[in-house]
Amino acid sequence: MTSLRDKALLKMNIHCLGRNLVTASSSLLPVQLPAPREVHFWYVLPAEVKSTNLLNRYLEILSPCEKENIITMRGEQIRKRALLARALVRTTLSRYQTNCQIEPKSLKFRKNNYGKPELDWQYADDWSCPPLHFNISHTSSLIACGVTVGSAEAPFVEDICTSPPPIELHLVLKIGIDVEEKQRRLKNDTLAFAQRFFSPLEIEMLTHIVDPELRLQELIKLWTLKEAYVKALGKGFSASPFKSFTVRLGDHVKGNIHTPPHMISKAHDITVETSDELKNPSSNWQFGLLELAGSHYAAVCIEQDSIDAGNESIPIDVTLRKTIPYVEDECVSASVSAVVIGGLTRLSTCDY
Amino acid sequence: MRYRKQNGGAKEFPGDRSPMCRWKRRVEDCVLGIVIHHQQNIRKKRESKRREEGRDCSRSMAASRSTLPLIKYLRVRVDALPRNSPLTLAPTVFLRRFCEEVRGSFLDKSEVADRVISCVKNFQKVDPAKVTPNAHFQNDLGLDSLDAVEIVMALEEEFGFEIPDNEADKINSIKHAVDFIASHPQAK
Numbered sequence: 001m002t003s004l005r006d007k008a009l010l011k012m013n014i015h016c017l018g019r020n021l022v023t024a025s026s027s028l029l030p031v032q033l034p035a036p037r038e039v040h041f042w043y044v045l046p047a048e049v050k051s052t053n054l055l056n057r058y059l060e061i062l063s064p065c066e067k068e069n070i071i072t073m074r075g076e077q078i079r080k081r082a083l084l085a086r087a088l089v090r091t092t093l094s095r096y097q098t099n100c101q102i103e104p105k106s107l108k109f110r111k112n113n114y115g116k117p118e119l120d121w122q123y124a125d126d127w128s129c130p131p132l133h134f135n136i137s138h139t140s141s142l143i144a145c146g147v148t149v150g151s152a153e154a155p156f157v158e159d160i161c162t163s164p165p166p167i168e169l170h171l172v173l174k175i176g177i178d179v180e181e182k183q184r185r186l187k188n189d190t191l192a193f194a195q196r197f198f199s200p201l202e203i204e205m206l207t208h209i210v211d212p213e214l215r216l217q218e219l220i221k222l223w224t225l226k227e228a229y230v231k232a233l234g235k236g237f238s239a240s241p242f243k244s245f246t247v248r249l250g251d252h253v254k255g256n257i258h259t260p261p262h263m264i265s266k267a268h269d270i271t272v273e274t275s276d277e278l279k280n281p282s283s284n285w286q287f288g289l290l291e292l293a294g295s296h297y298a299a300v301c302i303e304q305d306s307i308d309a310g311n312e313s314i315p316i317d318v319t320l321r322k323t324i325p326y327v328e329d330e331c332v333s334a335s336v337s338a339v340v341i342g343g344l345t346r347l348s349t350c351d352y
Numbered sequence: 353m354r355y356r357k358q359n360g361g362a363k364e365f366p367g368d369r370s371p372m373c374r375w376k377r378r379v380e381d382c383v384l385g386i387v388i389h390h391q392q393n394i395r396k397k398r399e400s401k402r403r404e405e406g407r408d409c410s411r412s413m414a415a416s417r418s419t420l421p422l423i424k425y426l427r428v429r430v431d432a433l434p435r436n437s438p439l440t441l442a443p444t445v446f447l448r449r450f451c452e453e454v455r456g457s458f459l460d461k462s463e464v465a466d467r468v469i470s471c472v473k474n475f476q477k478v479d480p481a482k483v484t485p486n487a488h489f490q491n492d493l494g495l496d497s498l499d500a501v502e503i504v505m506a507l508e509e510e511f512g513f514e515i516p517d518n519e520a521d522k523i524n525s526i527k528h529a530v531d532f533i534a535s536h537p538q539a540k
Binding site: 069073081140185196223227236238241242 | 521
């Protein structure tokens, strides 16, 4: 794991030196790979992307299939969001190919048996390309992409339903993310909604909250965490119905300061309990809950390496970047605009 | 005695098991079935119309129950047929098809489509002009996973049955919703 990262770092440094000599304001700057247990969280705000030229540039890097999909959508805002989501994924993932120089357009994607999108490595020429794992989520006002790196050396755990091609890098870590607007309104009554979809323990927790606004916020937080877990599992809503597992929020981390590592205790941990412990052992999953720009909740869920499963107190490091592909990146550190509000998670600074 | 006696009408004796009485009772049952079914349809149409106009559902159901008294007693005049007539069996078969229990309880697809569309149009986030019979929740109406789940809840309330999670997962367009509900016998 570390050797791969060092190799990439070395090559990136040389590469960057070359790049600085050329004005590269409109091309994609390369980015360091995430470390193990590190999640790179990229997000774009559709409201900030207005230039038609830029949108056309995004359209050019999509595959013909994706282009057709977007053109058939009805509604300018809906098309724009779908376009930004695909552009974000392609541009972001291509930036990690520091020694491969892959064009965003040449990335190939496929879906697993349950419809979860994955990067298709069959077409990668250079096998030293890192095994990246990603997940997207979008709301009307924010589109996010979480990236993590799988370990090529750890034991391979395969889902027996998939039939992989003979040579393939096996991904161990899974990631799922979900974002929702904080101020979201539900059409149904909060408790009625919870009773229909959430597990008994979660319903009980929500029932104990008296203030309806607070209850709705807790419901939205729970929803994002549950959705992130299901997306990380990658088998769809029906394989893990929301009623079949419980997410416990733990104590909230109060205050806006970036909490030093020694102050994050197990009490802040978000845990999941499933009814089927054999298939999805709950100790393998780690969660993080963030508040972005005071307006969105973002949940991140990753599956731990089975080697580290016993050591639960190591937090996830999340590197937050607000971006407009081909235009600019902004590293968002812990501040008013980004707060960790749950889970063993730390917001790290970006090392480019 | 099962039926009210009319003044000057022919009297029925209790336990009268003649073929004529049996035949008469069978016809009356079937006609009663048709009338009740017709009343239920009228009631459903009124409820869905009221729902569209935004009135409270429970109020309208209670109101319709009180304004449409169920016909409990019925007298049907039946003339005796000759014993060996070839028609003795055919009318029974013909009328039995209209009986409630034989016909089954699947809803009519166009009625389901109307109700599903009006249910989705009620969503604040949705532009009613875009809700067509072929609309896709995500691609055409711009709804996300939480919205889709709320739509499933609204459909369950409208049609009075619980949609299992593995089916709810597949309902991502109006057409899917209509096809599923129209083929589900528990839909009301």
